[in-house]
Amino acid sequence: MKVIKRITWLAVLLASVFSLATAYAQINLDITKGVGGNGIPIAVMPFEGRAPENIASIVAADLKGTGKFAPQPSTSRADYAVVGQAAPGGSRGYIVRFQLTGAQGGQLLNLSFDVPTNQLRAVAHRISDLIYEKLTNEKGLAGTRIAYVALGRGAYYLVVSDADGQNPQVILRSRQPIMSPAWSPDGSRLAYVSFEGRRAQIIVQDVYTGARRSVSAAPGINGAPSWSPDGRRLVFTLSQDGNPEIYALDLGSQYPVRLTSSSSIDTEAVWLPDGSIVFTSDRGGSPQLYRIGPGGGSPQRLTFQGSYNARPTVSPDGRYIAMVHQRGGRFYIAVLDLKTRQFRVLTSGGLDESPSFAPDGKTIIYSNGRGVATVSVDGGASREIALRGNARDAAWAPYGR
């Protein structure tokens, strides 16, 4: 009898500890809601009907990936609920419906889509973005794409995939290296460096037709292409005059115009929305970022932290410049706020490189030597994207198509 009494006591004790923990978790949840931590609890219920894609799990993964939501298996703990159906029908193959409701039962979204089978995944991402936009008033990234370079046995691949790494399509396969993919502002073309023929050239490829055009094949380096905001010009690096310099090419013309003049390395130019250009130069003795006007001119130095700041990428609003930053022999992704001049290291470091801003202006994709990861400009947690083939050199496509 004594034993039973003891067990009862223990059970009571345990129960009180658990309820305390739950209460604590509840409080904690409220505090961290929406600002990292656990995120806004949202129940994404399995979609009814038979569809070859698990739409609910794609939506839940997308929402979790934003860092602002905590998908739940049931509605009991959730502030919001998503229910839906995906069943054969409609004129194109499938009808997908979903409803977003608040905890008080109010309907926030109620939409349906008529899509072919191969668009079910795209619709799931669209639903994620609609929910994200409704609840945060910001545009989501789930429906966007990334381009990256993957490695195979005897081959290099230029891949375009969904932002979550799924649906990886090889738009170029080569026996020689492929580097530095850059999206045109309308998302219809990619400029990149190809070493086909065992020499460097800059190619512009139409993403939707596969048509390719060599826009620069000068002797020496043809590297680091970047698009002008209007999509009509490219800046890139040529070393035809003896050392790497920045050139601008009007795509309607044949002759690039030289923008820099120094005996040092000038490379990795990117365009800002105002038409000015930021690039890497070791003219001061170590690689640092500099800025010139649309037509060149005297460079103004932007970075002063440490002895290695390179490979700038600019947020779409022109406020932030992310870069590769080295200290203590390790390479990090850092960001410079052009408004406040604040410089911040974002990643835990190692072999971090090739940062590229997402169109939301807040998320940065980069390579870390093992693969590709994302980090937010305010220093949120870094998250790896599962990609095959030693993925590197990722570039985030603009919103749209």
Place this chain on the structure above:
Amino acid sequence: MQHLVRILIAAAALALLASCAATGENTGQEQTATGVPDATAQPGVTGQSEQEVYSYPYGQAPSLDTYDTFDTSGGGATTAYAGGQPDQAVAGTSGGVASADRIVYFSYDSTNIVPESRTIIENNARSLTKNPQIITQLEGHTDERGSREYNIALGERRANAVRQTMIAMGVSPQQIRVVSFGEERPAAAGHDERSYALNRRVEIIY
């Protein structure tokens, strides 16, 4: 693959003047009103007798999952490397094309040519001056640390250092072409000092 845009590049050996064949079932390339040439190949060098580049329209392109990708570390569904010599079988490593008497190694962040390398350059310079019809391609490489495009510039600096030394030894500049692969074609795939030392190099290719 009906929509496959195929570019078959047969690169001729050695001679700069050799023309290259760019053929395909359906090149589908843009007709450039500007007269800028389409993607074409330059003559290659010995050992690279044929190269192939294939482009595909997004939406009808093959999935990366259909290819045998190489993964040295984790990260999702990966195909582990299965046997053979990884350094030789994998794109991204040069596959040991150049022999030891045609490789010049460098210290970290350096373009200095050490005395041992001078002998290697001298031997190659001698055969170039004796055979003025021969063209060499100096291929500069770096280790994997730092920015990829900046490493392209550093690799070119190394290749240019070898070029200058050869010219000082009497080789005609017309016999030398320079290309930098930066960190894109490592000789060793490791992420350690030993691999890095093997990767910081200039290969003298004939």
